[in-house]
Amino acid sequence: MVERALAASEAEARLVRMLKALGNPIRFQIMKTLAERRTCITQEIVATTPLAQSTVSQHLKVLREAGLIEGEISGPATCYCIDVRGVRWLKDQIEQWLPECCTSDVPWGAFSEQESQRQPGRCC
Amino acid sequence: MVERALAASEAEARLVRMLKALGNPIRFQIMKTLAERRTCITQEIVATTPLAQSTVSQHLKVLREAGLIEGEISGPATCYCIDVRGVRWLKDQIEQWLPECCTSDVPWGAFSEQESQRQPGRCC
DNA sequence: CTCTTTTATCGTAATTTTACGATATAAGGG
DNA sequence: CCCTTATATCGTAAAATTACGATAAAAGAG
Numbered sequence: 585m586v587e588r589a590l591a592a593s594e595a596e597a598r599l600v601r602m603l604k605a606l607g608n609p610i611r612f613q614i615m616k617t618l619a620e621r622r623t624c625i626t627q628e629i630v631a632t633t634p635l636a637q638s639t640v641s642q643h644l645k646v647l648r649e650a651g652l653i654e655g656e657i658s659g660p661a662t663c664y665c666i667d668v669r670g671v672r673w674l675k676d677q678i679e680q681w682l683p684e685c686c687t688s689d690v691p692w693g694a695f696s697e698q699e700s701q702r703q704p705g706r707c708c
Numbered sequence: 709m710v711e712r713a714l715a716a717s718e719a720e721a722r723l724v725r726m727l728k729a730l731g732n733p734i735r736f737q738i739m740k741t742l743a744e745r746r747t748c749i750t751q752e753i754v755a756t757t758p759l760a761q762s763t764v765s766q767h768l769k770v771l772r773e774a775g776l777i778e779g780e781i782s783g784p785a786t787c788y789c790i791d792v793r794g795v796r797w798l799k800d801q802i803e804q805w806l807p808e809c810c811t812s813d814v815p816w817g818a819f820s821e822q823e824s825q826r827q828p829g830r831c832c
Numbered sequence: 833c834t835c836t837t838t839t840a841t842c843g844t845a846a847t848t849t850t851a852c853g854a855t856a857t858a859a860g861g862g
Numbered sequence: 863c864c865c866t867t868a869t870a871t872c873g874t875a876a877a878a879t880t881a882c883g884a885t886a887a888a889a890g891a892g
Binding site for chain 2: 879880881883884890
């Protein structure tokens with residue numbers, strides 16, 4: 585079970601990494617731009633921001649390392665697009681984790697392996 | 709349309725705020741704990757972490773201000789639970805934004821108001 | 833009223849993130 | 863080969879985040 589726990593926490597780490605990457609206004613905007621235009625070279629993305637090229641390149645690196653975008657070298661430029669598999673995975677994770685705590689009657693135990701010893705509805 | 713644009717960017721700011729709040733391992737774990745136990749007082753959450761009480765209190769504040777959890781004063785303690793409406797809203801936003809860039813043929817224009825002047829599939 | 837329990841907030845130090853300019857690399861045109 | 867274009871990376875400064883201990887406030891027990 586250690587491997588499963590490790591795998592779970594690796595997935596969780598990846599999920600948190602993605603959430604953190606998206607939790608920045610500039611990077612979120614870059615994702616929107618890429619979603620709208622499907623593909624952009626770095627300079628085009630730079631043009632949509634008030635930031636320096638090097639700063640945007642850094643943000644692109646964060647998004648790339650989080651598995652949210654892909655970059656393909658195209659001549660002297662790099663062509664970026666959304667990492668569809670990564671975003672799908674993220675969406676699946678969000679759907680898997682978050683609804684479980686919001687769907688009324690279903691016990692929330694599935695949200696974690698640990699067993700809760702509290703009866704529901706104590707306060708709040 | 710200014711109000712709509714403002715409202716949209718306010719919603720976006722809220723969404724980014726939520727993503728940022730979740731994009732921290734400790735805070736993500738707190739959400740998991742609350743989902744599993746449904747309600748916790750601060751001290752119980754502190755006990756699940758290696759951190760000082762004041763630090764956890766700070767993280768709870770971030771989650772609260774992001775609209776992800778609710779705190780209700782209960783005697784000398786504060787009882788926390790997940791803000792179901794907030795989490796539902798987050799999930800709706802994620803479903804609304806992210807899938808649009810991943811569902812194959814559908815044009816991605818709906819992802820943003822701006823009009824793209826690029827034909828799809830130039831690279832990547 | 834005094835003491836205990838439980839929190840939130842304040843002040844502060846350490847770490848991380850964010851941003852910039854400068855620079856090195858890579859590709860292609862002339 | 864030289865020049866332009868496009869990018870990533872490096873070094874560094876400023877800002878934000880994260881963490882801690884100390885402290886103040888609030889509620890209840892004795």
